[in-house]
Amino acid sequence: MSQRVYIQEVAPRDGLQIEARFVPTLEKIALIDALSHTGVTKIEATSFTSPRAIPSLADAGEVMAGITRHEDVDYVALVPNERGAERALAAGADELNLVMSASDGHGLANLRMTPWQSLERFPAIIEQARGHEVFINASISTAFGCPFDGEVPASRVIDIVERLTALGIGGVSLCDTTGMANPMQVRALCEQVLTRWPELALTLHVHNTRGMGLANALSAWQAGVIRFDAALGGLGGCPFAPGASGNVCTEDLVHMFEEMGVDTGVDLDALLDVSATLSGLVGHEVPGQVVKAGRSSRRYSLPEHARPS
Numbered sequence: 001m002s003q004r005v006y007i008q009e010v011a012p013r014d015g016l017q018i019e020a021r022f023v024p025t026l027e028k029i030a031l032i033d034a035l036s037h038t039g040v041t042k043i044e045a046t047s048f049t050s051p052r053a054i055p056s057l058a059d060a061g062e063v064m065a066g067i068t069r070h071e072d073v074d075y076v077a078l079v080p081n082e083r084g085a086e087r088a089l090a091a092g093a094d095e096l097n098l099v100m101s102a103s104d105g106h107g108l109a110n111l112r113m114t115p116w117q118s119l120e121r122f123p124a125i126i127e128q129a130r131g132h133e134v135f136i137n138a139s140i141s142t143a144f145g146c147p148f149d150g151e152v153p154a155s156r157v158i159d160i161v162e163r164l165t166a167l168g169i170g171g172v173s174l175c176d177t178t179g180m181a182n183p184m185q186v187r188a189l190c191e192q193v194l195t196r197w198p199e200l201a202l203t204l205h206v207h208n209t210r211g212m213g214l215a216n217a218l219s220a221w222q223a224g225v226i227r228f229d230a231a232l233g234g235l236g237g238c239p240f241a242p243g244a245s246g247n248v249c250t251e252d253l254v255h256m257f258e259e260m261g262v263d264t265g266v267d268l269d270a271l272l273d274v275s276a277t278l279s280g281l282v283g284h285e286v287p288g289q290v291v292k293a294g295r296s297s298r299r300y301s302l303p304e305h306a307r308p309s
Contacts, residue, residue, distance in 0.1 A: 004263045012046060015231040022056055038271045045063060048088045096134055098169070103141075119164075142175070187220065204229070255296070
């Protein structure tokens with residue numbers, strides 16, 4: 001098992017896309033700039049999608065132009081199609097995150113495409129990226145189950161990963177879009193993928209909809225996964241997935257790994273400072289636990305009645 005893991009922050013995109021309040025552009029930029037100094041290795045800054053589909057991210061170009069880039073951080077843009085890729089490349093994204101679903105139902109609800117139709121569009125995007133110093137990742141939504149179709153066979157996910165790697169895509173994210181996965185399932189699928197493609201940059205992206213986010217992340221780490229998506233404060237959800245609550249919380253995930261002696265490269269205190277600003281940013285309480293309770297190493301004074309006389 002690796003004693004170094006890489007934390008990839010998705011709150012500016014996956015977290016803010018579902019918020020009812022439009023977070024002003026300058027506040028988005030300030031959030032990303034603050035996150036850039038916490039030690040996370042990637043920040044999914046925005047999505048170059050139709051403003052009609054996700055109005056909360058309509059300022060994608062302005063956000064990418066306004067951030068101050070940290071040399072040790074890759075800035076990721078989610079792109080649903082060729083037009084999105086063109087805009088993301090023009091904005092200087094370090095990584096394009098292509099999106100597809102493992103299930104037909106979620107693909108049709110989210111992208112109006114089946115998985116196989118999505119795959120047919122990827123070669124054109126890859127061709128667009130030629131000549132640019134940009135990494136290409138593909139995120140497979142509903143890799144562990146679909147709220148419309150139910151069970152998604154592991155064999156289907158393996159088939160999709162095989163097709164993605166054949167296209168030359170260097171990274172794949174297995175996404176538990178609605179929090180349907182369980183730890184045994186996560187471990188089994190991650191082990192299959194890593195055994196077959198040991199050089200693949202595999203990321204686990206889990207949601208905490210049913211309270212298993214940290215357990216699933218731990219199980220993936222035990223299988224050999226070292227890259228994890230997470231959202232500050234546990235923000236997020238999928239607007240096309242009924243009942244989906246937030247992503248696994250970044251500071252809670254970092255705290256778990258650090259308490260286990262696993263190096264995340266993240267300054268947890270700095271991360272908690274940024275997380276403490278989130279409620280004011282989005283206008284409501286957020287699910288994160290460690291920001292409320294403090295580190296497990298936190299100590300309190302004995303109550304007066306328990307003190308020695």
